[in-house]
Amino acid sequence: MARLTIKEISKAFGASFAVRDFSLDVDDGELVCLLGPSGSGKSTLLRMIGGFERPSAGSILIDAKDVTTLAPEKRPTGMVFQSHALWTHMDVFNNIAFGLKIRRLPKPEIRQRVESALALVGLSNYGKRMTTQLSGGQQQRVALARSLVLEPKILLLDEPFASLDQHLRERLREEVRDIQQRLGITTLFVTHGQDEALALADRIVVMRDGGTEQIAPPDLIYREPKTEFVAGFIGSMNFVRVKIRNGIIEHPDFSLAVPVADGDLMLAFRPEALSLRPSKKSGAGIVHRSIDFGTHRIVDIDLADGTRLKVMTPPDVDWTRGSLVEPVANAYFAFRENKLVHRSAAAGELQTDRMLGHV
Known part of the structure; x- marks a missing residue:
């Protein structure tokens, strides 16, 4: 379909930058997620690609053609907003057909393309309904169809499922991925x-x-985070601040040899990379609570230094609140000044099918 190239894009609002020196190449047919906390610049970046914001610096190319200064309607892009942005005085058919009418396409072609778009998003018999008669998920499908009917080279989705409940969100994202791959x-x-x-x-x-x-x-991203920020933002992660002396961690709960220079270090453990065993020693970890998720348990452990760890354990073993336990690290990441400086060999073997079970 198309290749997108973003070269050193920046967007300044007064003296502050929403996006600074951002570069990215997106291959033909690739789906790239821009992920980050609120205020990280991801929506501003998407709006610049769609033409709704003008960059302060840098360039945007689609198939090697510079579109940086083009208006949204002149770009080969389609954008789906979080708010749906549907016209309530129009039925579903006319919402989807609006952009085609602006392009002055023949009525038979408009009808054929709208019906095809409705079928693509699973709303074949909804053309005559008013948008106010639709559920949130159906409205989002109409918004997607309205973008796809224009046959854009680049599809831009700005948190389209944020207002939907979890089950509907999961179902729609699967449908969107199927449609994206099919097209x-x-x-x-x-x-x-x-x-x-x-x-x-x-x-x-x-x-x-x-x-x-x-x-x-x-x-x-999950197995080999390059920074402490990424490690903490993707999945669930435990952080323990330690000191290294002669390659050995000075911490009462973790006896690990870490081949890095002496000094302060941030250790990070995935819950599934920790295990527990009962302990009777003074200063051992204390079970705060144990939550049964069916497929596994998440056990919260309070360490003597005030750190709380989350540990994933088998579901058939319960851990009584207040009992003494010793956490065992089977894999870890080590960060210094936000940069990964070492990870244990086993850290790259964490099971991705358990990524989301402990969020």
């Missing part, structure tokens, strides 16, 4: 939901303060 359309998807990014993306761009923390496929 082979190049897509950028903005979200602050890590589960959406992990489930949808070919690659994830983790954004922070208008810049990029890491760009990688979902499995690498």
Whole structure:
């Protein structure tokens, strides 16, 4: 379909930057998720790609053609907003047909393309309904159809499922991924939901303060976070601040050899990379609570230094509140000044099918 190239894009509002020196290449047919907390610049970046914001610097190219200064209607892009932005005085058919009418296409072609778009999003018999008669999920399907009917080269999705309940959100994201793969359309998807990014993306761009923390496929983002921020933002992660002396951690609960220079260090453990065993020693961890999720338990442990750990355990073993336990680290990441400086060999073998079970 199309290739998107973003070169050193910046957007300033007064003296502050929403996006600064951002660059990205999106391949033909690829789905890339822009993931980050509120205020990280991801929606501003998407609006610049769609032409709704003018960059302060940098350029945007689609199939090697510079579209940086083009108006939204002159770009080969289609954008789906979080708010749906449907016209309530029009029925579903005319909402979807609006852009085609602006292009002055023949009525038979408009009808054929609208009906095809409705079928694509599973709303074949909804053309005559008013948008106020639709559920939130159906309205979002209409918004998607309205973008797809224009046959854009680039599809832009700005947190389209944020207002929907969890089950509907999960179902719609699966449908969107199926449609995207079936059409082979190049897509950028903005979200602050890590589960959406992990489930949808070919690659994830983790954004922070208008810049990029890491760009990688979902499995690498989870297994090999390059910064402490990424490690804490993707999935559930335990952090323990320690000191290293002669390559050994000085911490009463973890006896690990970490081959890095002496000094302060932040250790990070996934809940599934920790295990528990009963303990009788003074200063051992104390079970705060144990939550049964059916497939596994999450046990909260309070350490003597005030740190609370989350540990994933088998569901058939309950841990009594107040009991003494010793956490055992089977894999870990080590960060210094937000940068990954070491990870244990086993850290790359964490099971991705358990990623979302402990959020």
